[in-house]
Amino acid sequence: MKQLDRYELSDDQSTTFQSEKGLLFVHPKFGKVADLYEDNFQIVGTYVDTLRQLFKGQMNLDFLTDCEHSIECGEKVFQFLGLDWLIGKSSKASGYQFRLQNNQLGVIIFFKLFHSRAEATSSHLKIECSPWFLDNRSPKKVDEFLSKIADKVLRCPEAYYPAIHLAVDVQGWKPDNDLSERMLCRSRRVAQYNGMDKTEFHMSEISSVYDRSQSFKFGAAGAVQLAIYNKTIQARTVDKFDYMEHKWDESTKLKDGSSGYDPEQDVFRVELRFHHSVIQQFALGTCNTETGEIGVKMNTYSDVINHIQALWKYGLKSFKLKYNSNYIDPIWTILQDDIVFKFPESSYTDNLHYKRYYKKATSFSGKNYQLYLGNFLSACARKSEPFKKVLIELQGSMIWGDIALHYEKNNTTENQLIERLKDSYQQRILMGYTI
Known part of the structure; x- marks a missing residue:
């Protein structure tokens, strides 16, 4: 499918000229299709939203026995790595028998696979990291903390391909009601729900119909999945709006100290969710153009973070939002051509997300x-x-x-x-x- 021509406004906004980054989209025959300047369109953030790190190994039987004993005694809190964790049995849907959870820290530990013996070498450990855990640590520090967990939970742990969610937040655009009809995707699975579908952290998994707009989810959870939803409404619903508004405000800081984020406009999120198996396929199938070597190392967060720009483009190949039968939609052109996921390590020395935010009444x-x-x-x-x-x-x-x-x-x-x-x-x- 072809892309619509793009035009940019001159500085005095009196004329337009063709530009690869223009926000005025024009059909060669029918003229203006979308004027995103008029809609005050802007990208207010590109984020790694969620990380789920797998570790292979045998269960540490001493650790497992301690956890089982705590649960049998009816204890709700478990001391681990010098921190308090909520302890309990996990649902079969997770694939794991037990769970340690500390939402203040932003980490959930799932351990002991249902269908594998504790003594067998298997993916007995999955650690889910929330956005607020990732925001306050460099990839290297994240890996170090997860390795500490793995060393206590497993014997001979080995980091395995993680799952990761990449999110782009925008203002000045919202999905139309017919978006699902215009979306081309490899998977036939399209979901529109009337209820909330939230993760353990109540942050990412959402596919609902709201009063003023819809949220959509395309694809299977075991592959590349696309979610489009009103992040402002979702963040308010789960009482995380102050956290998100702080991120948007800091992500759009201008040189004069002002912020590009408009608190009067809703933010919509376009999110690509990569399953562990997709990361594995991507890693094994990637070719180093300089050496000709097939395969790249993507076992840890630090490994994956080096390839998030390529992952974003790879994920978008599974989906395409069409404007009509010949042209793709303007927003899809922006997502394909304009989005840049920066390597976080390069910006962590002056990471504005370290600043404390306060919840407002x-x-x-x-x-x-x-x-x-x-x-x-x-x-x-x-x-x-x-x-x-x-x-x-x-x-x-x-x-x-x-x-x-x-x-x-x-x-x-x-x-x-x-x-x-x-x-x-x-x-x-x-x-x-x-x-």
Whole structure:
């Protein structure tokens, strides 16, 4: 399929000229097809979103026995590498029997395959790393930490081909309702769901129909999979919007200190997910053009990160969004030709993601605030405490400022909120909470 001609605006925006990076797309016969300048299109980030590292080896039976004993004793927390982890049995869908999870760190450890003996050499360990774990460490540091885990969990561990998700976040574009009809892909598997499909980290796996737009997923999970979805809505839904907004803001920092990210526009994500088997095929089938050698080393995150630009282009070959039967869609031209995944090591010395971000009360859905206030009033009503004392306790809490900001955003002043709380408290008293 052919690409539409691209034109760029002059500095004074009075004329256009043909350019490989232009955002004005023109059909040779019918004229303008899309003006992404008018839509304020921009790329607000290119990210490694998720890493799932496999390790082969035999289970360390001492470690396995300790974990089994903790679970049998009903313990929920397990000490490992000097950190606290939630411990439990894993679902059969994961392929592993047990799980250690620390979402604050951003790591989940799956170990002991269901269908393989502990003494047998197999892929007994899978470590899933979240975006926030990867953002704060260089690839080398990531590999070192994962190796520490493997050394404790397995005997004679060997890093095996990881799975990886590459994401491009854009503003000024959103998928049309007919996107699935216009998408050409090798796989026939196309999914549009009415519900949420989230990962253990509640960050990546999503294929849903929202109020204002759709999310799409193409391809099988065991191959190259493409996901397109509203990242702004998804991040708000799982209460990770502040984290993502911080990334978009920092990723688009300009020389004058301002940011290219527009908080008034939704961000859509185009994400390619590469299964372990795809990384293996890519590694074994790649040719070194200088030496003629077939095959490249891609067993660890540091190995894979050297090839993410090539992986992105490789993954896009499995999918093609057509504008019509002869031309590909403008957004696909941009994804194929304009996207550059930079090698993270070169930018980690001044990595802006090291800066701490703070969650804002205004970005929160408020459901937990409502539950907190309701439960607090009910508990105090049972003790027949006077409302004045109840209010003093509430206003002295560390989150009262956030609560007031949340309600102010929803057109309720602090005084109005207090009056509502007073009425609600009185209702609880009259309903017999004190009896």
